[in-house]
Amino acid sequence: MRAVVFEELGGPEVLQVAEVSAPEPGPGQVAVDVAWSGVNFADAKARSVGYRVESFPFRPGLEVSGTVRALGAGVSGLTVGQHVVAMVNGGGYAETVLVPAETTFAVPEALDLRDAAALTTVLATGYALLHEVARLREGETVLIQGAAGGVGTATGQLARAAGAGRVFGIVSKAEKAAYAKDFGYDEVFVGEDFDEQVLRATDGRGVDVALDPVGGESWRRSVASLARYGRAVAFGNASEAAPWQIGFGDLAVRGLSVSGFSILGLGATDPARLRELTERAFREAERAGITVPITAEFPLDQAAAAHELLESRTSMGKLLLRVR
Ligand SMILES: NC(=O)c1ccc[n+]([C@@H]2O[C@H](COP(=O)([O-])OP(=O)(O)OC[C@H]3O[C@@H](n4cnc5c(N)ncnc54)[C@H](OP(=O)(O)O)[C@@H]3O)[C@@H](O)[C@H]2O)c1
Incomplete structure (x- = not known):
């Protein structure tokens, strides 16, 4: 399968498509065949300054939507073939990705796979900022x-x-x-x-x-x-x-x-809380009819162009990679 990787920090040109073997899910993991990957500013920061990069080669990508390919031991509540959206700690720019079952969600009824990929991280982040941290009244x-x-x-x-x-x-x-x-x-x-x-x-x-x-x-x-x-x-x-x-x-x-x-910090230290937060955020989006505008989509092998646009300070709304 194809995955985007980088072997050194630098400009968008360090993003390369590599042929790698499809991963098998371990306990508590779900293998997802990716339809869409969300492009986040944190992906660009990983590539340019090494934000959360611990070793090379590094695979960027923090959110995907797609179809469940296989379930690891102990995973319940999901089925092979189901449409899901997931938050993952890297590796989302790929044809197949392993995601933690705890941060994998059935795609809400009102959304298709494209909209779901665009909404997940930004929605959960905004909801946490306003309601959990700032306690907006x-x-x-x-x-x-x-x-x-x-x-x-x-x-x-x-x-x-x-x-x-x-x-x-x-x-x-x-x-x-x-x-x-x-x-x-x-x-x-x-x-x-x-x-x-x-x-x-x-x-x-x-x-x-x-x-x-x-x-x-x-x-x-x-x-x-x-x-x-x-x-x-x-x-x-x-x-x-x-x-x-x-x-x-x-x-x-x-x-x-x-x-x-930091939503990545929350996911790394308390995935159950991230799950509960994301479910509440999706319910609020459904109740209030919140959608995120998707303004550009790129094939996987043009991830560099997506980063270039995001960093240009001219992009608006959300950018996606079209994977399958
Ligand atoms: N803590 C968390 O949990 C969390 C989660 C998601 C995102 N974030 C952060 O939220 C911000 C938005 O993320 P996003 O993925 O939705 O990206 P985005 O807003 O679609 O794109 C990044 C935006 O950042 C602004 N910006 C300000 N200073 C910049 C600079 N020095 N270089 C480039 N852009 C700059 C630009 O808007 P203007 O040109 O209008 O200023 C640009 O459009 C990012 O800073 C990201 O790291 C944090």
Whole structure:
């Protein structure tokens, strides 16, 4: 079978298609014949800076949809031939992948395999950010970075569905602002001075919740955008900035909270909790009619082109690899 691998860190060109033997599932594992692989920013970070790469050759890919090919010992509740979606700790850019049974889900009735592949990670991430970590309450205001991207388009809709007061986004280009408006946002700001724009739009009050995957100066500005008792959640470091520091003096006067979240970290340490979270997120998506726009799809052997687009900062919505 074919799988995408890289043997060294570098640009998209280090992604190669290799012929490898089809894997057999061990205890608690499911072999899935992959129809679609989701392309995530974390895949590009693995390739470019070695995010979560422990050895070479490394196989990227964190989410797939497809058909159950075989079940390992002890796996129940799934059948060979069933359509599933799964989160996996690498290896998803392949014709067949082994996934943990705990993070394998029957495809929800309302979705086909293509939509399911696009939705799984971004939906569960957005749901965790808003509901588990930031503990969003009805009527509160929310600010989301990368509003036009995969996580951004899902999370804007989730915030709206949760009864948020106003939902603000941040993007790097005007065309992205116009695009994001269809995905739950009241207003989308362009530019690095977004904290000033947020304060102007809220008559100096700020927002209750700010979600930041960029880090560095952006993280500082996300915290500066908070209202009294506001909560900022760091969920990435796209800027590659040095680790941030924040202390009593920065937080106490306005009673602010800061926190972080990683869906890969949750999956690695508590897969049962990830399962329960994802099931709740899918139920919410079904109830509220949340979908993620798929804006480009590439065959497996063009994974490099997908990474190039994702890193260009021109992509909007979700990118997929079409595998079978
Ligand atoms: N912690 C978690 O559990 C978790 C889970 C999923 C994703 N994430 C993070 O959430 C973010 C969105 O992920 P995604 O897969 O949905 O990707 P995406 O939003 O579809 O694409 C990445 C976006 O990041 C923004 N960005 C900001 N600074 C950037 C930089 N220095 N270089 C490139 N892009 C930059 C760009 O939007 P603008 O050009 O509009 O700024 C770009 O469109 C990523 O940072 C990812 O690591 C975290």
